[in-house]
Amino acid sequence: PIDYPISLDFDAENGTFEPCPQVTPRHLSDLKEMFSDQSTVAQILRENDPLIYEIRYYPFTTTKSDMALAVTRIFPGTIGNEFYMTKGHKHQREDQPEVYYCVRGEGFLLLDTLEGEFRAIPWRAGVITHIPPMWAHRVVNTGNDLLVFIGVFHLSAGHDYDIVARKGFAYRVLSRNGKPELIKQD
Ligand code: PA5
Ligand code: NI
Secondary structure, X not given: OOOOOOOOEEEOOOOEEEOOOEEEEEEHHHOHHHOOOHHHHHHHHHHOOOEEEEEEEEEEOOOOOOEEEEEXXXXXXXXOOEEOEOOOEEEOOOOOOEXXXXXXXXXXXXXXXXXXXXXXXXXXXXXXEEEOOOOEEEEEEOOOOOEEEEEEEEOOXXXXXXXXXXXXXXXXXXXXXXXXXXXXXX
8 A cells, every 4th residue: 555645756957756666768779750950860879869858757656546647858969950859749538738947047938730830838947737528748858958847637637749740840940050940840
């Protein structure tokens, strides 16, 4: 039996917590089709497979209704001129929102219905954003430093990555002279 309540020790500088039952690394090879510059992707992958971000996950399992916590650390960098970002997904369940809290760093939270509606929320430490159900979400790190954010969602929400891979977000965040620019996809 689990001894409730569960508390975690969170290091906001690092974007890590203890105890942490699950760490998922996402390397370039895990999201290679997400980046626009496919020849640069192939070129990098011939040499190495850089770590783009990491997800630390904690399921708060109870007997009734379960929340989950995920802390994501996105490293700074670009693939070609496109900033490091998460894969992005839509929740499988159509009634499932999420709350995101940016703890460290700067960038954009991209929200897209994948049916014509798009928002880019400028993101920095201290911003909390509610992601409504049915909106695909992706975070882009445009800074020179780690970007850390917390996501809280229902365990049953489910992650649909295929729909994002198929349709893509309406805009990409590209670096021009080191500054982020939103570029519409055709
Ligand atoms: O639940 C969420 O939305 C987040 O915890 C993400 O899963 C996390 O940020 C990693 O992004 P993705 O799942 O798109 O790889
Ligand atoms: Ni989500």
